[in-house]
Amino acid sequence: MRALVSLVLASLAAAQDADPSPIAWQTDLAAARAQAQKSDKPLLAVFRCET
Amino acid sequence: MQAARDFVCVRVVDMSKVDLNVFAFDYDLTFAALLMHADGTVYHRFGSRDTREPTTFASMSLLASLLRATLIEYRAHAAREPSPQAAPPRYVVDLPPLRRKRQTQAGSCVHCHTVHDTLHGHAVETKTLTPDTHFVYPSPARVGIELDPAAQERVLTVQAESPAARAGLRAGDRLRRLGEQPIVLTLGDVQWALHQASAGDTEIALTWQRDDAEHTATLGLTAGWKRAPAEEYAWRPYKWNLAPDPGFGGGLLSAESKRRLGLDEGAFALRIDYLITWGEKAHRGRAARAAGLREGDIVVAFGGKADFASHDHFQAWVRLACKAGESVEVVVLRQGKRVPLQLKLPE
Numbered sequence: 001m002r003a004l005v006s007l008v009l010a011s012l013a014a015a016q017d018a019d020p021s022p023i024a025w026q027t028d029l030a031a032a033r034a035q036a037q038k039s040d041k042p043l044l045a046v047f048r049c050e051t
Numbered sequence: 052m053q054a055a056r057d058f059v060c061v062r063v064v065d066m067s068k069v070d071l072n073v074f075a076f077d078y079d080l081t082f083a084a085l086l087m088h089a090d091g092t093v094y095h096r097f098g099s100r101d102t103r104e105p106t107t108f109a110s111m112s113l114l115a116s117l118l119r120a121t122l123i124e125y126r127a128h129a130a131r132e133p134s135p136q137a138a139p140p141r142y143v144v145d146l147p148p149l150r151r152k153r154q155t156q157a158g159s160c161v162h163c164h165t166v167h168d169t170l171h172g173h174a175v176e177t178k179t180l181t182p183d184t185h186f187v188y189p190s191p192a193r194v195g196i197e198l199d200p201a202a203q204e205r206v207l208t209v210q211a212e213s214p215a216a217r218a219g220l221r222a223g224d225r226l227r228r229l230g231e232q233p234i235v236l237t238l239g240d241v242q243w244a245l246h247q248a249s250a251g252d253t254e255i256a257l258t259w260q261r262d263d264a265e266h267t268a269t270l271g272l273t274a275g276w277k278r279a280p281a282e283e284y285a286w287r288p289y290k291w292n293l294a295p296d297p298g299f300g301g302g303l304l305s306a307e308s309k310r311r312l313g314l315d316e317g318a319f320a321l322r323i324d325y326l327i328t329w330g331e332k333a334h335r336g337r338a339a340r341a342a343g344l345r346e347g348d349i350v351v352a353f354g355g356k357a358d359f360a361s362h363d364h365f366q367a368w369v370r371l372a373c374k375a376g377e378s379v380e381v382v383v384l385r386q387g388k389r390v391p392l393q394l395k396l397p398e
Binding site: 028044 | 055056057058059060061062063064066068069074076080081082083084085086087088089090094118121122125162163164
């Protein structure tokens, strides 16, 4: 599973490198939800938990 | 991953501040994604798995496609008004089993699987546990469906005589709606719909597309339909909450080690690395020791079964197939000899 997590994050990071507007990953779920509401955007919530 | 730029993206590694009434997913997963509206509507769940590698149903290309599809759904979605009947927030750290634990381990991160551990412990304490509580997020195999990992709304096979077959579903059909899931695009969507359904006698509404026509039917399910075989359940951390357990664990021998011991390459051979003689489960390790089991023993059969595919499979099978109080024969290899032992499995 770590491989998948790494793949997701690495791919997103690679996409960022090729794009001038990076993905702004947040870490505060409540704040992100509020921002989604305010900016009229959907929310992508990624839960990454190592066992 | 251009589509992700149209989302507000958030990464969560600690479940302590996550409202379980909004962010509901299969907490056994070590990676999960919810694609949702700020009003709490979850469009899709991504990251689910089956018995195969975790990446079988979760690739970057699938996530990219899902993000694009979700954007279309989002733009067609009218935000829900806050409901006065909406459930209040529910945090795992407020449940007594975890609250007590954190009093002695303050500040530790709350992992996803800890949510299942805590919900299970809470069900035990409140006497709400049922024989089906632990069969969370059932596989579509429980209703006779195998999905295509590359296009997860597409039915790859339908098991003969299964609920899905009786409903009229066929290989190649594309699932559209299932129970409470209005649009099916992922394995996680299907599992969510099955998870929401009763574990007793029940029916789940199902709509699928075949060629250009939509078809609707119901899956007729009988009590106990969520119960999974150990092979299917083995990957779940949830299993560690269940009893009985053998009171020991370890690792499977390599092919070379088995050859040296004169065992077939495909034989089950589990070296006991530890007896659980600490903590709240210590009585189980003590029972194993009292039965004569020792660290270093090689278990080659347990309860008459000798075809476990992995340590996880072995542990899941003992918990799902055996009963507390039952006596089972454990055959171990010790100094080149097969030694049969009787283990009474404690609660």
